[in-house]
Amino acid sequence: MLRFLLIGLPLLILFLIAVAFGALNKQAIPFDFLIGEVTLPVAVLTGLFIFIGFLLGLLSMLGKQLSLRAENRKLRKELSARETPNA
Numbered sequence: 498m499l500r501f502l503l504i505g506l507p508l509l510i511l512f513l514i515a516v517a518f519g520a521l522n523k524q525a526i527p528f529d530f531l532i533g534e535v536t537l538p539v540a541v542l543t544g545l546f547i548f549i550g551f552l553l554g555l556l557s558m559l560g561k562q563l564s565l566r567a568e569n570r571k572l573r574k575e576l577s578a579r580e581t582p583n584a
Contacts, residue, residue, distance in 0.1 A: 519538075522540045523538055523540075524539060525537060
C-alpha cells in the first residue's frame with residue numbers, strides 16, 4: 498500500500514494532468530523539420546519532446562552505468578583473489 502502511495506499515486510496524478518493538458522490543447526501548430534513540415538497538435542509535440550528527452554537521459558546514463566558495472570566486476574575479482582590465499 499505504501500508503494501502505491503509513493504509511486505502509483507504520483508504517476509496517476511501526472512497521467513491525469515497529461516490527459517487534461519491534451520484535452521485543452523487541441524490546436525495544431527506547424528513543426529518544420531530539415532526535410533519537411535508537419536502540422537501536429539501541441540499535446541502530441543509536447544509528448545514527443547518529453548519522450549525524446551527521456552530517451553536521451555537514459556542513453557546518457559547508460560555509459561556511466563556500464564563503466565560502473567565493469568569497475569564493480571573488477572573490484573569483485575580483486576576481492577575474491579585476495580580472499581582465496583587467506584582461506
